[in-house]
Amino acid sequence: MRTVGLIVEYNPLHNGHLYHFQQSMKVSSAEAAICVMSGHFLQRGEPALAGKWARAEMALAMGADVVLELPVAFSSQPAEWFAYGAVSALDACGVVDTLCFGSESGDIGWLERAAAAVCDEPEPFRRLLREELAAGRPYPAAYSRALARFMPGVQEAELAKPNNTLGLHYLIALRRLRSRIRPLTIARAKAAYNQTDISDASIASATAIRKLLAETGRPEAAAPYMPLAALAILEREWAAGRAPIDWSRFERPLLHRLAGLSAAQLAEYAEVAEGLEHRIKRSLATLPPLSGGAVEALVERLKTKRYTRTKLQRTLLRILLNHTKPELSREVLSRGVPYLRVLGFSERGRALLRAMKKAAKVPVIEKVTTEDSPLLAMDIRATSVYALGYDAPDSRDLLRDYYEPPVRTP
Known part of the structure; x- marks a missing residue:
């Protein structure tokens, strides 16, 4: 079929x-x-x-x-x-x-052309990507900017x-x-994908629906926007x-792992790089009392221009789930x-x-x-x-x- x-x-x-x-x-x-x-x-x-x-x-x-x-x-x-x-x-x-x-x-044509151009990661594109990363941009923004420079007809704003x-x-x-x-x-x-406000009577993004549920504490609040x-x-x-499950539910198990691991041990986990392990250890002592907001506070303390919220959440998740660098190597994932x-x-x-x-x-x-x-x-x-x-x-x-x-x- x-x-x-x-x-x-x-x-x-x-x-x-x-x-x-x-x-x-x-x-x-x-x-x-x-x-x-x-x-x-x-x-x-x-x-x-x-x-x-x-x-x-x-x-x-x-x-x-x-x-x-x-x-x-x-x-x-x-x-x-x-x-x-x-x-x-x-x-x-x-x-x-x-x-x-x-x-x-909604147009697959330009996406197909861009995919064909960078599928094999030609050296000129890799060079542009290295330049954008060296400028301190997060990887997604650096990738979009490098590809827009590599293919002048493609708009960076659309790629992003x-x-x-x-x-x-x-x-x-x-x-x-x-x-x-x-x-x-x-x-x-x-x-839009990450739109936080609701502007239509029946369609809202998942982000906006989760925000609504968090604010109201009632699942029925999502009734206009979900199939019955x-x-x-x-x-x-x-x-x-x-x-509803969110990061606040994992505050204690996450902080237990972060407190129990040395900086050197943290560096063994996937996504932990460039000294982030030391930044994590320093930030632990500055967190507020444990009441559901410690993970959010930790992310706020760790954020930089290079380390976005999403990047940091992935990093903390790898530590919570005990995912080491060898387990998630390029060799493993490419299979x-x-x-x-x-x-x-x-x-x-x-x-x-x-x-x-x-x-x-x-x-x-x-x-x-x-x-x-x-x-x-x-x-x-x-x-x-x-x-x-x-x-x-x-x-x-x-x-x-x-x-x-x-x-x-x-």
Whole structure:
């Protein structure tokens, strides 16, 4: 069956996501959809508002057929590796015909040209990128500026928009993997990716919805902006004490790790570089009393022109989850996903899974005990850490990967 692939976080799933899903099915003429979804921790270095099984259930209720987990080794990476991991998962399925992603421009032509120009990272482009980094710019800004200089017809402002940036890296990943998947894009409607205010009666960004939920403390406040089924799942998780999850829930375990590790030990963790370990240790003594705001205060103390909030959140997440540099080396990440972890499927998805198990380039797993992979071990640890953010976690929550079957819907 003709199948479209979607790369998602659904944090939470809202009406804009529903629009993207419906348009993706339409423009790709797809009969089925596979979502590669981030697990408990997301691309900006943040915990998901609700856990991976709840968000997979939201996706299936919307109409998705199979939901696969993007390993945490990729899900909390900068755009290049986030995109590479997600695209490698779709490519490894062996049944995906098209990838449809949202973008601010809605025009895939210039993104394709830019991807072709820098896919192999020619030396003139690398030189420009080094110059921009030497000027003290954060990597995403340096990359956009260097590419605009390398391709004068491309506007830096357009490159810097978050979904355009991700789209560019999806296209680069498709080229590097020599994938047969055909890319398509759909323009975002009515709300920008990180827009914090709400300007439409039914569509708001996930950022604005999370802000609204934090301000009101009531899941029903999001009712105008979420499909009914997704809202019902969020309300259920909220009532069970499994939502809303944010960084404040991990204040004590994070600070326990930071206080217990020496600067030299901190330097062994992924994303810790250029003396940041010393800056972290110095900042610990200046934090306010532990009352839910210590992580935010730490990020504020660590921020510089070079170290953005997102960069620092990813760094703190790597320390919290015990991700060392060797575990997330370029060599490891360049291999792509070593397995396809199924979080959920529909009745039509059951047939799609049968086809995947014959065509897939890597194992398709529904039970974690059937596969032994360092990246899967990282996912299992991430679930245990994430459960510490629940109101009243139990031992089964900490080991839920071993007990929870894929979500199934009719």
